[in-house]
Amino acid sequence: xxxxxxxxxxxxxxxxxxxxxxxxxxxxxxxxxxxxxxxxxxxxxxxxxxxxxxxxxxxxxxxxxxxxxxxxxxxxxxxxxxxxxxxxxxxxxxxxxxxxxxxxxxxxxxxxxxxxxxxxxxxxxxxxxxxxxxxxxxxxxxxxxxxxxxxxxxxxxxxxxxxxxxxxxxxxxxxxxxxxxxxxxxxxxxxxxxxxxxxxxxxxxxxxxxxxxxxxxxxxxxxxxxxxxxxxxxxxxxxxxxxx
Amino acid sequence: xxxxxxxxxxxxxxxxxxxxxxxxxxxxxxxxxxxxxxxxxxxxxxxxxxxxxxxxxxxxxxxxxxxxxxxxxxxxxxxxxxxxxxxxxxxxxxxxxxxxxxxxxxxxxxxxxxxxxxxxxxxxxxxxxxxxxxxxxxxxxxxxxxxxxxxxxxxxxxxxxxxxxxxxxxxxxxxxxxxxxxxxxxxxxxxxxxxxxxxxxxxxxxxxxxxxxxxxxxxxxxxxxxxxxxxxxxxxxxxxxxxx
Numbered sequence: 001x002x003x004x005x006x007x008x009x010x011x012x013x014x015x016x017x018x019x020x021x022x023x024x025x026x027x028x029x030x031x032x033x034x035x036x037x038x039x040x041x042x043x044x045x046x047x048x049x050x051x052x053x054x055x056x057x058x059x060x061x062x063x064x065x066x067x068x069x070x071x072x073x074x075x076x077x078x079x080x081x082x083x084x085x086x087x088x089x090x091x092x093x094x095x096x097x098x099x100x101x102x103x104x105x106x107x108x109x110x111x112x113x114x115x116x117x118x119x120x121x122x123x124x125x126x127x128x129x130x131x132x133x134x135x136x137x138x139x140x141x142x143x144x145x146x147x148x149x150x151x152x153x154x155x156x157x158x159x160x161x162x163x164x165x166x167x168x169x170x171x172x173x174x175x176x177x178x179x180x181x182x183x184x185x186x187x188x189x190x191x192x193x194x195x196x197x198x199x200x201x202x203x204x205x206x207x208x209x210x211x212x213x214x215x216x217x218x219x220x221x222x223x224x225x226x227x228x229x230x231x232x233x234x235x236x237x238x239x240x241x242x243x244x
Numbered sequence: 245x246x247x248x249x250x251x252x253x254x255x256x257x258x259x260x261x262x263x264x265x266x267x268x269x270x271x272x273x274x275x276x277x278x279x280x281x282x283x284x285x286x287x288x289x290x291x292x293x294x295x296x297x298x299x300x301x302x303x304x305x306x307x308x309x310x311x312x313x314x315x316x317x318x319x320x321x322x323x324x325x326x327x328x329x330x331x332x333x334x335x336x337x338x339x340x341x342x343x344x345x346x347x348x349x350x351x352x353x354x355x356x357x358x359x360x361x362x363x364x365x366x367x368x369x370x371x372x373x374x375x376x377x378x379x380x381x382x383x384x385x386x387x388x389x390x391x392x393x394x395x396x397x398x399x400x401x402x403x404x405x406x407x408x409x410x411x412x413x414x415x416x417x418x419x420x421x422x423x424x425x426x427x428x429x430x431x432x433x434x435x436x437x438x439x440x441x442x443x444x445x446x447x448x449x450x451x452x453x454x455x456x457x458x459x460x461x462x463x464x465x466x467x468x469x470x471x472x473x474x475x476x477x478x479x480x481x482x483x484x485x486x487x488x
Binding site for chain 2: 011021166
């Protein structure tokens, strides 16, 4: 590999992308600016709603996703992260169109879960992500059963929580997500996987106590990316050379 | 103008860029994702230190700045913001090389100051920004005198505060900046202008009381950008069309 540049396909929503960028910085051990990964972020929210597209009630986001992938490749991204769980529904089409490899958020999450075994994992995600089964299959591979939200919990808490965060009403969104987390724990979840990028900023805004039981898929992705960067940086002695 | 895309030239440091992206979102009235401005951010911290270059003790960041400007133009940025006050030292060279106009952070700050008249403004910025005089000249145009940090305050508080934030030690940085703010206020500053992007995250981390007296140049820039976007969005009826 001749160079390193993390491309972030974002905009879904814009705040979730900023959350990922912040977490990439937090997850990188650094003595100064130049120890951090170089990142280019395509944070363009003019894209069709993923949840509505998968529910059959709206247009496909695929053309806008492919346009973002094309632009990230054009400026030389060497690896791509997608700052939206649900958008991974179109992962295969994006990977086929991308010169740069795309890290899958469910793979990064599974890697992080290996450190935190649990018999029963509560999964908080959009209906599209739940239906796709990426997370459930990977949890089963780790020997964990998945507890899903009930339809009424999705309609009454998850969906309005997501759209509240997207409107900037983080506390309102967090209160909905906190109720959903409580319901999953009351049904036996020992751990929660927050597999929708709107959820962690919402739960943080209300300082939800369920964060202690939660694995944040955004943070897992943010952790996987600097691991690649640190390997590259140290193999190329960039840390020393750039810090002169 | 055929399209709208905000380009953010960042990486100086990476956290300051995330702070600008967050503030662009906060400054945009929005009912949902698609009401937010489309943004592409070049957050590449592998660039020579601006403070050291201007002090004559390090290489120039100009080649890396121009490379970032070129990439932002390549992906179609229609307007560019620079997430670093000190980098505006090379504003003319960047503007000459950019098809997209570049907003000047001192112009955005001056615009915001019109709502907050003050006889004496304390200016917190790098030595390079202080020496350049952009802010002082604009404050004089508003009828305000500028109070500058003393050399010992720069050496003992400002510079270590900046590098602490760049290392991720936000509270340590904030404590240094809080002392500097106190010194400027004790000498008669009625208002402070935080004209270095590392300062607002530091002061926020220690919940500094001086934030109430402070105008954050990053936020002023973040406010100017959505104003352009909202004009474009509403003139093109994007709000209605995209929210269908």
